Amino acid sequence: xxxxxxxxxxxxxAGAVQGLGLSFAQAQTLDMLKMFVPAAPGxxxxxxxxxxxxxxRATKAVNGVQITNVPGAGGAVGMxxxxxxxxxxxxxxxxxxxxxxxxxxxxxxxxxLTQVTPIARLTGEFLALCVPAGSAFKSAKxxxxxxxxxxxxVPVAGGSAGGSDHILLGMIAKAVGAQPAKVSxxxxxxxxxxxxxxxxxxxxxxxxxxxxxxxxIKAGKLxxxxxxxxxxxxxxxxxxxxxxxxxxxLFNWRGVFAPPGVNDAQRTxxxxxxxxxxxxxxxxxxxxxxxxxxxTLTGADYGKFITEETARIGxxxxxxxxx
Amino acid sequence: MNAFDQLxxxxxxxxxxxxxxxxxxxxxxxxxxxxxxxxxxxxTIALLLPITFKVDPAAxxxxxxxxxxxxxxxxxxxxxxxxTPGESATIVTALExxxxxxxxxxxxxxxxxxxxxxxxxxxxxLGITFLAPVVVDWxxxxxxxxxxxxxxxxxxxxxxxxxxxxxxxxxxxxxxxxLGLIGVDLQTGQARFTFGVPELLDxxxxxxxxxxxxxxxxxxxxxxxxxxxxxxxxxxxxSLWMTREEWGRSWKPWLRGxxxxxxxxxxxAGGAEIPTFLSYYVEKKLSRKxxxxxxxxxxxxxxxxxANNASAAGVLxxxxxxxxxxxxxxxxxxxxxxxYGINPGPLLFESxxxxxxxxxxxxxxxxxxxxxxxxxMIAIWVKMLRIPAPxxxxxxxxxxxxxxxxxTQSPVDLILLYVIGGLGYLMRRYDFxxxxxxxxxxxxxxxxxxxxQAMTISxxxxxxFFTRPISATILVLALLALAGPRLFGLWQTMRLKNQxxxxxx
Numbered sequence: 034x035x036x037x038x039x040x041x042x043x044x045x046x047a048g049a050v051q052g053l054g055l056s057f058a059q060a061q062t063l064d065m066l067k068m069f070v071p072a073a074p075g076x077x078x079x080x081x082x083x084x085x086x087x088x089x090r091a092t093k094a095v096n097g098v099q100i101t102n103v104p105g106a107g108g109a110v111g112m113x114x115x116x117x118x119x120x121x122x123x124x125x126x127x128x129x130x131x132x133x134x135x136x137x138x139x140x141x142x143x144x145x146l147t148q149v150t151p152i153a154r155l156t157g158e159f160l161a162l163c164v165p166a167g168s169a170f171k172s173a174k175x176x177x178x179x180x181x182x183x184x185x186x187v188p189v190a191g192g193s194a195g196g197s198d199h200i201l202l203g204m205i206a207k208a209v210g211a212q213p214a215k216v217s218x219x220x221x222x223x224x225x226x227x228x229x230x231x232x233x234x235x236x237x238x239x240x241x242x243x244x245x246x247x248x249x250i251k252a253g254k255l256x257x258x259x260x261x262x263x264x265x266x267x268x269x270x271x272x273x274x275x276x277x278x279x280x281x282x283l284f285n286w287r288g289v290f291a292p293p294g295v296n297d298a299q300r301t302x303x304x305x306x307x308x309x310x311x312x313x314x315x316x317x318x319x320x321x322x323x324x325x326x327x328x329t330l331t332g333a334d335y336g337k338f339i340t341e342e343t344a345r346i347g348x349x350x351x352x353x354x355x356x
Numbered sequence: 357m358n359a360f361d362q363l364x365x366x367x368x369x370x371x372x373x374x375x376x377x378x379x380x381x382x383x384x385x386x387x388x389x390x391x392x393x394x395x396x397x398x399x400t401i402a403l404l405l406p407i408t409f410k411v412d413p414a415a416x417x418x419x420x421x422x423x424x425x426x427x428x429x430x431x432x433x434x435x436x437x438x439x440t441p442g443e444s445a446t447i448v449t450a451l452e453x454x455x456x457x458x459x460x461x462x463x464x465x466x467x468x469x470x471x472x473x474x475x476x477x478x479x480x481x482l483g484i485t486f487l488a489p490v491v492v493d494w495x496x497x498x499x500x501x502x503x504x505x506x507x508x509x510x511x512x513x514x515x516x517x518x519x520x521x522x523x524x525x526x527x528x529x530x531x532x533x534x535l536g537l538i539g540v541d542l543q544t545g546q547a548r549f550t551f552g553v554p555e556l557l558d559x560x561x562x563x564x565x566x567x568x569x570x571x572x573x574x575x576x577x578x579x580x581x582x583x584x585x586x587x588x589x590x591x592x593x594x595s596l597w598m599t600r601e602e603w604g605r606s607w608k609p610w611l612r613g614x615x616x617x618x619x620x621x622x623x624x625a626g627g628a629e630i631p632t633f634l635s636y637y638v639e640k641k642l643s644r645k646x647x648x649x650x651x652x653x654x655x656x657x658x659x660x661x662x663a664n665n666a667s668a669a670g671v672l673x674x675x676x677x678x679x680x681x682x683x684x685x686x687x688x689x690x691x692x693x694x695x696y697g698i699n700p701g702p703l704l705f706e707s708x709x710x711x712x713x714x715x716x717x718x719x720x721x722x723x724x725x726x727x728x729x730x731x732x733m734i735a736i737w738v739k740m741l742r743i744p745a746p747x748x749x750x751x752x753x754x755x756x757x758x759x760x761x762x763x764t765q766s767p768v769d770l771i772l773l774y775v776i777g778g779l780g781y782l783m784r785r786y787d788f789x790x791x792x793x794x795x796x797x798x799x800x801x802x803x804x805x806x807x808x809q810a811m812t813i814s815x816x817x818x819x820x821f822f823t824r825p826i827s828a829t830i831l832v833l834a835l836l837a838l839a840g841p842r843l844f845g846l847w848q849t850m851r852l853k854n855q856x857x858x859x860x861x
Binding site: 074079104105140141142186188193194195217218219221222223224225228229230232236244252254322323355 | 694699701
């Protein structure tokens with residue numbers, strides 16, 4: 034996987050190249066952007082869509098935005114609708130992310146994100162491995178040793194099975210030489226209930242987006258053993274998994290896709306709009322406020338990333354016994 | 357500053373004219389969305405999130421809290437009048453409330469529900485003010501094994517709604533458990549009983565089933581019995597207001613409902629429905645007129661209504677003290693905190709004292725507003741029952757359909773509503789009770805998930821349910837509730853027999 038700095042570099046180069054060829058497209062303002070959110074209002078994808086709307090309006094890149102929510106099963110309900118009914122619409126975007134890759138595989142959906150048109154990966158949230166303040170685990174290595182000794186004896190809390198939290202646990206198990214299929218993963222209906230189980234010491238450890246645990250860590254109720262980012266993050270006093278000898282890196286990324294069947298001109302124009310947005314001050318501020326790491330990747334590179342990510346997640350889900 | 361001074365300061369924040377206006381808007385809007393089945397407080401607040409870009413945090417949270425409390429008030433109105441529960445926490449209210457309305461006591465049912473909600477909401481908010489840190493410490497001790505035991509206890513409450521035949525009641529209970537199992541399994545991510553329909557992956561919404569069985573099923577039943585020309589208008593009997601006797605029968609259920617609702621609501625996996633089941637069961641067992649249950653017993657409205665409002669207050673405890681969202685509505689409210697750059701967590705009470713205490717004060721004010729809004733409305737609401745049956749039931753169908761479509765704008769939900777409605781008609785026609793379906797549907801999946809979480813944590817050790825003190829205690833309570841009355845009855849007959857024998861000799 035590319036490091037973030039390399040990603041940034043590719044983005045800048047790609048942006049410059051496209052900027053030269055398609056200056057007319059960039060100058061254009063989209064009249065009406067239609068956004069498709071395959072999740073209920075209020076969740077991560079919906080917030081991404083609404084933040085995009087605010088930033089796009091602020092930078093005058095679009096005149097109007099219309100958001101449609103089709104919630105259900107990590108995007109598996111909305112996906113067929115976007116593929117069929119939104120086909121060929123050049124002014125439409127779907128917000129989706131890593132969770133959808135896993136949900137489509139685990140639900141044995143006949144569809145995959147490789148069927149839609151990749152526009153841009155925008156943000157990522159790294160995950161954190163946490164323990165209750167009184168836990169005997171002092172480092173990720175302690176945790177890894179216990180996992181290696183007997184994975185069934187280390188119950189770990191997180192969100193729904195097959196989601197990013199479960200995938201990270203599977204990757205850690207695999208990296209330290211424990212059998213992923215044997216891990217004791219306790220799925221809760223969301224970050225809140227999972228954190229409650231962790232605070233009450235009902236489980237040995239918990240995995241979730243860092244934001245879910247951040248305030249508990251600040252208050253000294255939870256201890257963070259490691260984060261799944263590629264390098265240390267400013268303002269967070271936690272080592273990465275890699276630093277502690279566990280070669281795992283995972284971002285719960287979110288991005289945008291155009292429907293299938295859009296033509297090349299529409300595709301490049303949309304990429305240009307989103308690239309301009311991703312480089313804007315307004316978007317940087319939004320990401321900072323929401324604790325999102327900007328990991329912009331566009332066009333063909335993004336398409337390649339989607340293919341690799343689908344294979345990587347499919348592989349780990351298979352080893353977890355879920356696919 | 358102690359809690360009392362902080363609270364006074366909070367009232368100073370909440371009592372500004374602008375914030376009072378937001379509180380009024382919130383409670384009115386909340387009542388309205390509570391009335392519509394499907395449109396719940398979580399969705400409404402999510403749709404209003406963009407408002408956080410425009411108004412200051414205190415105003416936004418006062419608005420959201422008003423919506424949250426208001427929805428609980430509004431949900432009971434349609435349960436009582438139309439047998440169409442607006443929220444899943446008011447399903448139990450429909451059982452006795454609608455029967456009361458048919459007996460001409462709609463006014464009393466609405467009044468006991470509004471006043472009970474006020475009493476419970478106020479006591480619950482007092483609980484947030486003074487007991488939050490204690491309650492939350494206690495609630496966090498509940499692990500999956502303990503929740504499983506709590507679900508077992510809650511299953512005992514089914515016996516209160518079984519009707520005349522236990523076999524029929526249990527059959528419908530298992531139908532409910534089956535409906536609850538449809539969808540993606542949380543522990544393995546695998547789809548169950550979805551038959552390749554993607555809309556079923558997230559399971560069937562319990563509101564659709566409740567509205568289908570109660571409202572649509574009832575409408576079809578009435579239509580099948582309808583002879584043209586004999587319009588039966590439900591008479592209003594006695595005063596619109598509660599009688600002295602009804603007051604006497606209501607106040608204890610209000611307090612007991614509150615005592616069940618607040619702590620269970622504060623538990624991370626407690627929810628608002630379970631306390632309403634427990635309250636209904638307790639009231640039936642303690643009532644001096646248990647034979648009235650199923651025919652419009654006021655205790656069966658007063659207790660569950662207090663329980664659901666107290667649990668709404670309870671849910672705010674982990675949210676405000678720990679920043680933990682334990683319900684969909686709390687999760688959305690927390691994301692509103694984030695859009696202000698406030699990270700809700702254990703330090704919220706210290707770092708955002710003005711905001712939090714303003715919010716708590718507005719809960720008190722909101723409760724008073726809701727009572728003032730709702731009591732005079734009763735006279736208008738009961739007039740609805742004067743509508744002749746064909747128009748009234750047609751209205752109910754329209755209402756149920758729009759509400760169901762509002763949940764996810766999915767046509768699949770509408771098909772489900774009418775299939776379940778047809779089923780409800782058949783159940784009514786052949787005398788199967790419908791309430792156990794709802795109880796099974798809510799409790800079944802919760803019991804299953806908690807059981808499996810507990811077994812994963814204990815690495816497959818069954819004894820965990822008996823070795824954990826909380827779980828063991830609850831299981832003993834469940835056993836007593838189930839077998840206690842029978843053993844007592846047995847003991848009494850034995851004693852009588854012995855006495856008779858002694859008398860013979």
